Amino acid sequence: MNRTESIRFILHHKAVAVLRFDDPDCFKPLIEALYKGGIRVAEITMTVPGAIGLLEDSASYLPDGMLLGVGSVIDKDTAERAINAGAEFVVSPIVKEEVIRASRNRDKVVMAGAFTPTEIQHAWELGSDIVKVFPANILGMDFFKAVKAPLPHLQLMPTGGVSLTNGRDWLKAGACAVGIGSALVSSEDLRDKNYTSVQKKAAILVDNLQNREDHYE
Numbered sequence: 725m726n727r728t729e730s731i732r733f734i735l736h737h738k739a740v741a742v743l744r745f746d747d748p749d750c751f752k753p754l755i756e757a758l759y760k761g762g763i764r765v766a767e768i769t770m771t772v773p774g775a776i777g778l779l780e781d782s783a784s785y786l787p788d789g790m791l792l793g794v795g796s797v798i799d800k801d802t803a804e805r806a807i808n809a810g811a812e813f814v815v816s817p818i819v820k821e822e823v824i825r826a827s828r829n830r831d832k833v834v835m836a837g838a839f840t841p842t843e844i845q846h847a848w849e850l851g852s853d854i855v856k857v858f859p860a861n862i863l864g865m866d867f868f869k870a871v872k873a874p875l876p877h878l879q880l881m882p883t884g885g886v887s888l889t890n891g892r893d894w895l896k897a898g899a900c901a902v903g904i905g906s907a908l909v910s911s912e913d914l915r916d917k918n919y920t921s922v923q924k925k926a927a928i929l930v931d932n933l934q935n936r937e938d939h940y941e
Contacts, residue, residue, distance in 0.1 A: 730833045733764070734765055738895065743772065755785075758908075767795035793806075797823055799822065800826040838856070848878055856903060862884070868880060869898055891929060
């Protein structure tokens with residue numbers, strides 16, 4: 725996908741699964757479980773051992789219609805290496821112009837991380853397609869409403885504070901999508917290799933974002 729297509733894809737599916745794990749063997753079954761649960765966008769963070777190699781290898785088994793990116797990127801070289809390895813989007817926890825430029829130069833979506841209104845607007849002006857508000861659990865949904873009132877042009881994505889059942893509330897507060905990590909892929913599920921649990925959680929999240937209640941009965 726080109727950058728424009730990827731943005732539309734992310735905004736349509738509205739959930740970005742943030743993957744952090746220690747065992748590289750978890751990656752393939754995690755992707756499969758998330759896909760079966762309805763998740764179509766995921767990022768592998770650079771804190772994962774061998775993340776670049778896992779990105780490269782994923783081309784052989786990534787399901788059709790699954791958009792894979794990289795997270796926790798804090799420098800240009802890492803952004804470029806990840807894109808060369810197959811990342812379709814780049815996520816950073818900070819605002820760093822070289823990361824934004826490197827991603828935009830390669831026609832890839834970039835999501836810079838920001839906290840204050842000034843940082844958020846600055847990230848947007850530098851070219852961040854979506855601004856990752858992080859850590860959003862500290863700021864809360866009222867913050868999104870307050871920021872969007874004078875700055876309605878912003879595309880904001882909370883990471884931190886997103887649960888399986890409050891994603892729709894974040895969207896109503898002004899988010900364009902949500903980033904979700906441990907609430908979706910818990911340390912317990914990773915330890916037990918309980919991919920069925922991950923699939924079920926993904927389905928609950930997707931149903932909530934689509935305003936369905938099938939999995940709450």
